[in-house]
Amino acid sequence: MSEVPSSRKTRRPDRAAFIIAPALIAAAAVIWWDVARLATTSTYAPIGPATVPHWVAIGLVILGVWSGFEAWRGDFPKREAVAIGPVVWLVAGLAAQMLLLRPAGFSVATGMLFALTACGFGRRKLWATIPVGIVLSFIVWVIFAKLLQLSLPAGPLEHLFF
Amino acid sequence: MSTFEFFLQGLSVAAQPMNLLYALIGVTLGTAVGVLPGIGPALTVALLLPVTYKLDPAGSLIMFAGIYYGGMYGGSTASILLNTPGESASIVTALEGNKMARAGRGGPALATAAIGSFVAGLIATLALAFIAPFIVKLALVFGPREYFALMVLAFVTVSSAFGDSTLRGLTSLFVGLTLAIIGIDQLSGQTRLSFGIPDLLDGVEVTTLAVAMFAIGESLYIASKGDSEPDKIEAVKGSVWMNAADWARSWKPWLRGTVIGFPIGAMPAGGAEIGTFLSYAAEKRLTKHPEEFGNGAIEGVAGPEAANNASAAGTLVPLLTLGLPTSATAAIMLAGFQQYGLQPGPLLFASNPQLVWGLIASLLIANFMLLVLNLPLIGLWVRLLSIPKPWLYAGILVFATLGTIGANPSVFELGMLLAFGLLGFAMRIFGYPIAPVVVGLILGPMAEQQLRRALAISQGDVTALVMSPIAALLFVLALLAIIVPLILRARGKGEVLSQLAANED
Numbered sequence: 310m311s312e313v314p315s316s317r318k319t320r321r322p323d324r325a326a327f328i329i330a331p332a333l334i335a336a337a338a339v340i341w342w343d344v345a346r347l348a349t350t351s352t353y354a355p356i357g358p359a360t361v362p363h364w365v366a367i368g369l370v371i372l373g374v375w376s377g378f379e380a381w382r383g384d385f386p387k388r389e390a391v392a393i394g395p396v397v398w399l400v401a402g403l404a405a406q407m408l409l410l411r412p413a414g415f416s417v418a419t420g421m422l423f424a425l426t427a428c429g430f431g432r433r434k435l436w437a438t439i440p441v442g443i444v445l446s447f448i449v450w451v452i453f454a455k456l457l458q459l460s461l462p463a464g465p466l467e468h469l470f471f
Numbered sequence: 472m473s474t475f476e477f478f479l480q481g482l483s484v485a486a487q488p489m490n491l492l493y494a495l496i497g498v499t500l501g502t503a504v505g506v507l508p509g510i511g512p513a514l515t516v517a518l519l520l521p522v523t524y525k526l527d528p529a530g531s532l533i534m535f536a537g538i539y540y541g542g543m544y545g546g547s548t549a550s551i552l553l554n555t556p557g558e559s560a561s562i563v564t565a566l567e568g569n570k571m572a573r574a575g576r577g578g579p580a581l582a583t584a585a586i587g588s589f590v591a592g593l594i595a596t597l598a599l600a601f602i603a604p605f606i607v608k609l610a611l612v613f614g615p616r617e618y619f620a621l622m623v624l625a626f627v628t629v630s631s632a633f634g635d636s637t638l639r640g641l642t643s644l645f646v647g648l649t650l651a652i653i654g655i656d657q658l659s660g661q662t663r664l665s666f667g668i669p670d671l672l673d674g675v676e677v678t679t680l681a682v683a684m685f686a687i688g689e690s691l692y693i694a695s696k697g698d699s700e701p702d703k704i705e706a707v708k709g710s711v712w713m714n715a716a717d718w719a720r721s722w723k724p725w726l727r728g729t730v731i732g733f734p735i736g737a738m739p740a741g742g743a744e745i746g747t748f749l750s751y752a753a754e755k756r757l758t759k760h761p762e763e764f765g766n767g768a769i770e771g772v773a774g775p776e777a778a779n780n781a782s783a784a785g786t787l788v789p790l791l792t793l794g795l796p797t798s799a800t801a802a803i804m805l806a807g808f809q810q811y812g813l814q815p816g817p818l819l820f821a822s823n824p825q826l827v828w829g830l831i832a833s834l835l836i837a838n839f840m841l842l843v844l845n846l847p848l849i850g851l852w853v854r855l856l857s858i859p860k861p862w863l864y865a866g867i868l869v870f871a872t873l874g875t876i877g878a879n880p881s882v883f884e885l886g887m888l889l890a891f892g893l894l895g896f897a898m899r900i901f902g903y904p905i906a907p908v909v910v911g912l913i914l915g916p917m918a919e920q921q922l923r924r925a926l927a928i929s930q931g932d933v934t935a936l937v938m939s940p941i942a943a944l945l946f947v948l949a950l951l952a953i954i955v956p957l958i959l960r961a962r963g964k965g966e967v968l969s970q971l972a973a974n975e976d
Contacts, residue, residue: 326901333642336649343664356926358656358663361919365648372642379638386635386902395694396896399868400889403687406872407885415876422872423865429694430861446869458525459877 326385330377337369398429414464415454419446474604481828485533485836493530494833497537498840504538505545506852507863508553509693512783513799513906514685515542518867520678520807521874528811532830535807537837539800540592543783544841547584547776548852552577552705563747564779567764567771572705574767578849579713583721583769584776585845586713590722591729591777592838595784598733599791600831603820606792610817615924616936618793620945622918625789625797627949630907637957639903646894647911650675657916658923670883675891677806677913679875681799683888684905686871688895690864695896721773724754728777735778736785736797750778784834791815791827794917799906802913 344359379385402425409418423442424435432438447466454461455471463471484490500522504515519538523531551568564584571580613621630644631637653664654674665671713721731753732746754774755764764771789795794816796802808815813823820827845852858866875888895905922936929935937943 329642329901333645340649340652340664343666347659347661347663356923356931358659358661360926361922362652362663365645365652368641368645369649372638372645375638376642388900388902389696391695391900392697393695395697396691399687399691399694400893402868403872403885403889403892407882407889410876410880410882410885419869419872423869426690426865426868427861430864432861442865449869449873453521453873453877457522459521459873460880461873461876462880 323380323383323385325388326380327377330373330380333369333373333376337366337373340366340369395429398425402426402429410462412464414467415450415461416443416447416466417464419449420444474601477824477828478600478832480825481830481832482835484529484825484829485833490530490533490829490833491836493526493534494537494837495840497534498541498837498844499537501538501541502545502548502841502845502848502852503541503855505542506548506855507545507858507867508549508856509689510542510867511546511685511800512539512542513681513803513909514689515539515545516800516803516807517678517681517685518870518874520803520810521877523807524810524877528813529826529829531807531811532826533833533837535804536830536833537840539783539804540588540780540834540837540841543780544585544588544845545852547588547779548581548845548849549856551580551584551772552853553856563751563775564772566751567768569705570765570767571769571772576767576769577705579717579769580767580772581849582713582846583717583773585842587721587725587728587773587777588780589838589842590725591732591779591781592784592841593835594726594729595733595736595781596831596834596838599737599784599788599834600828602737602788603792603827603831606788607817607820610793613941614939615921615928616939616942617945619918619921619925619936620942620949621793621795622914622921624945624949624952625795625914626907626911626918627952629797629910630904631953631956635902635960637953637960639901640907643898643903643905643907644911646898647908648915650680650908651912651915651919657920668883670881674916675887675912676878676884677802677809677909678878679884679888680891680912681803681806681909682871682874683891684895684898684908685799686867687888687892688899688905690868690871691892691896692899693860693864695900717769720760720769724750724770724774725777727753727757728774728779729781731774732778732781733785736782737788738785738797746778746782747775750774787831787834791830792817792820794819796910796913799909802906802909805913 340362344362347357347359402422405425406418406422409421420439420441420443423445424438427438427442428435443466450461450463450467453459454463454467485494500519501515504510504518505512510518516535516538523534526534547564547568550562550565551572553569568580568584571577626644630640651674653671655662655665655672662672728746728750731750735746735749751771751774754768754770755761758764758768758770760768760770783800786796786798786801789797790801790805792815794805794814796805805815813819813826872885872888875884878884898905898908925936926933937946
């Protein structure tokens with residue numbers, strides 16, 4: 310679903326949207342495969358933990374076929390151009406926070422997220438935004454971890470003060 | 472005890488100094504976050520949920536009530552001054568309100584929105600208090616199959632009745648239902664779709680999903696549009712007070728908006744926006760100044776704003792009495808209840824009346840605080856509106872991840888946040904609605920429980936589901952809610968429905 314969609318004027322088969330149909334059917338297949346092992350373990354009742362997943366899977370297959378049909382007819386709404394650059398910056402920020410959270414603590418990890426997000430929206434001066442982000446995140450950490458007692462992971466920076 | 476005594480008792484709970492403080496913090500935070508462009512009430516509630524984690528249930532629900540009403544009000548302020556309605560329920564407000572602001576009448580527009588919200592919130596909350604006990608009594612005769620039928624109806628109305636495509640609404644719903652399967656099955660204790668990952672045993676958190684889809688998905692979507700011109704904020708010139716003519720033209724739309732909005736919110740028919748559109752249409756037809764419509768008619772702000780708030784109170788009727796969330800905001804509020812092990816529904820009225828009535832009473836108090844707070848603080852809200860995009864979205868992402876880390880500081884949870892954020896982004900690009908995913912996730916397991924109970928009672932006979940008249944009627948309504956829009960769209964009358972799209976709230 311991450312393919313760059315192109316704007317079309319006429320109703321033609323929508324290639325990007327074609328990915329949706331197999332994705333839905335694949336999800337249905339995963340559900341069916343996963344609950345298959347449940348069906349054998351609960352034969353005493355006509356309905357069990359596998360019943361509703363089966364219904365959902367059938368629904369997904371129907372919707373998948375329907376989506377494929379609409380994509381083929383080009384019925385999906387026109388999409389605006391997608392700028393990939395900023396999206397990559399934001400995803401990089403979220404990934405950086407995820408990876409740094411344990412080793413570096415909340416403030417540093419979230420400061421990176423802050424700076425990379427701002428970068429995605431056009432503030433490119435990372436040498437300035439990263440420190441600003443870390444200071445802001447530290448203030449947030451003090452408020453939420455110390456005053457509201459939320460369990461936000463502390464790192465070297467937090468241990469320096471508390 | 473009678474309803475009235477319960478209600479008075481609730482008022483005394485809500486009027487305790489600590490609870491008043493919680494309500495005040497709630498409305499202030501709710502307005503401050505709700506006023507930020509692009510943030511609707513659903514996201515406001517999801518973002519601020521972690522603030523309430525460490526409070527006792529009563530205090531946190533009271534703060535919640537404040538956040539909910541504050542978020543609604545903040546949204547309308549943003550749409551009047553900025554003309555970029557972040558929530559669909561404010562689109563109509565932006566139509567006339569922004570025109571008024573451009574004509575230098577932003578003050579009266581904000582005032583009529585605030586007072587109209589107050590009037591509607593007051594009447595609708597009282598209506599909620601008086602209707603709730605009757606619905607609770609009705610709900611007690613509901614068996615599993617009636618509940619299941621009711622949930623199917625809610626699924627259909629939330630996902631496919633409104634919006635521009637039955638297919639995409641239903642697909643969103645099924646994405647939510649698929650995510651709902653993940654975790655330990657509540658009835659048999661067996662794991663499903665967990666693939667041996669311990670983090671998935673508890674299933675997908677509603678708040679994680681909501682924050683990911685709304686906050687991260689929306690941020691990615693805005694970022695993907697590339698550099699655009701900064702939005703123009705209309706300065707509030709002149710007096711914020713309404714003159715006599717404004718009052719004379721506002722009070723009837725307030726009342727009409729309330730009468731239109733409340734029943735629509737109270738029925739399992741999705742978000743607040745339908746009522747706002749109907750109210751706008753009604754005001755346009757009834758006005759004595761038709762030439763002003765489209766150029767800043769005060770009725771066009773007063774009516775829809777009242778309808779918006781009345782239906783927000785209305786959605787609390789099915790939520791509190793039946794445990795049935797009919798909007799994304801209600802779904803997140805339900806998640807907030809569940810974090811304290813409280814299951815809204817008829818039993819909660821019996822087992823924990825102080826809590827329920829305290830919540831209803833604090834809605835009234837929050838409503839009153841908003842009226843007092845908002846007009847004097849308008850300068851502050853305007854300043855919040857002018858935060859440049861890089862800092863705004865950087866801040867939104869910090870707070871979005873903060874909530875998830877605070878609830879569960881695990882790398883895996885953050886990974887899910889990112890994955891669902893990307894899913895939400897992709898769904899936005901392809902024009903899928905987001906609210907049905909959230910409602911499907913929280914309502915899916917509840918519907919499954921009721922269905923399996925019903926089928927266990929009937930010994931697996933599916934036809935027994937429609938053998939009760941109430942359930943049969945609800946199923947017929949659900950079927951109509953799928954078929955009628957399909958026919959309307961096929962005949963090219965889909966624009967009306969897509970305008971009513973229940974996207975955010």
